[in-house]
Amino acid sequence: MGKRTNLGHAAASLLFLLLGGCVTSPASNKPNATGDASWRIEMPPGTVSYQLAMGEVSSGATPFRRVKPVYPPGLLDACPPPQEVPALVIVDDQGAVAEVRVAGEQQADASRHAFIDAVRAAARQWRFQPLLISRWAADADGNSHVVDSGTRPFSLTYVFRFECHLGKPSVSAAAAQG
Numbered sequence: 587m588g589k590r591t592n593l594g595h596a597a598a599s600l601l602f603l604l605l606g607g608c609v610t611s612p613a614s615n616k617p618n619a620t621g622d623a624s625w626r627i628e629m630p631p632g633t634v635s636y637q638l639a640m641g642e643v644s645s646g647a648t649p650f651r652r653v654k655p656v657y658p659p660g661l662l663d664a665c666p667p668p669q670e671v672p673a674l675v676i677v678d679d680q681g682a683v684a685e686v687r688v689a690g691e692q693q694a695d696a697s698r699h700a701f702i703d704a705v706r707a708a709a710r711q712w713r714f715q716p717l718l719i720s721r722w723a724a725d726a727d728g729n730s731h732v733v734d735s736g737t738r739p740f741s742l743t744y745v746f747r748f749e750c751h752l753g754k755p756s757v758s759a760a761a762a763q764g
Contacts, residue, residue, distance in 0.1 A: 624654075624757055625744045628672065636738065641722045646715035647677070647740050655708035655746055655757050658700035665750035666697065671705045672745045679737040681714040704757070705746045 638644060676685040686709045688702050720735035748757045 625746050628743050628745045630672075630743055633743070636719065636740075638719065639721075642719055643722060644717060644719050646681075646737075647717040648715045649712055650715060651711070651713040653708045653711040655704040655748075657748055657750070657757050658704055661697060661700055662750065668750075669698070669701045669748040670745055671701050671748070672743060673705050673709060674741055674743050675709050675712065676741045677714050677717075677739060679716055679739050681716040683710050683712050683714075684739070686710060701746075701748055704748075709744070
């Protein structure tokens with residue numbers, strides 16, 4: 587019976603130690619601020635697209651690597667109202683982002699520049715399947731085959747949205763092909 591009592595005390599002690607590990611010290615009143623990002627595609631008015639000729643087919647131009655923008659850490663304490671940053675992402679014929687353009691960047695204040703810089707730093711790391719345009723033709727027997735093909739540059743308009751809720755930010759974005 588003494589062994590059972592010792593085992594019971596040992597089990598209770600172990601349980602106490604395990605539960606003690608769950609106890610946390612009081613946190614500061616300030617919530618931990620973390621960042622996140624998201625995006626959406628947008629097709630602005632006047633967007634120009636490739637005009638394919640009869641027998642031409644396009645493929646690719648899809649992202650396979652996207653990096654989320656980081657909410658500017660220096661703005662977390664201020665938790666400003668939601669910010670949207672529309673950016674034209676220009677992709678070269680190999681699928682790498684060659685340039686990121688943001689309208690009104692020259693007139694932006696320091697706070698807006700922090701969001702623009704976050705968008706640019708992330709978008710420059712994105713990678714896309716190259717845009718491939720192939721020309722198909724039929725032979726005398728009616729069988730279709732590729733006559734020639736080549737990759738082309740393209741651009742997409744993304745709108746990145748940065749939000750801060752209760753000291754915790756989030757960011758989003760989307761794209762439109764042009």
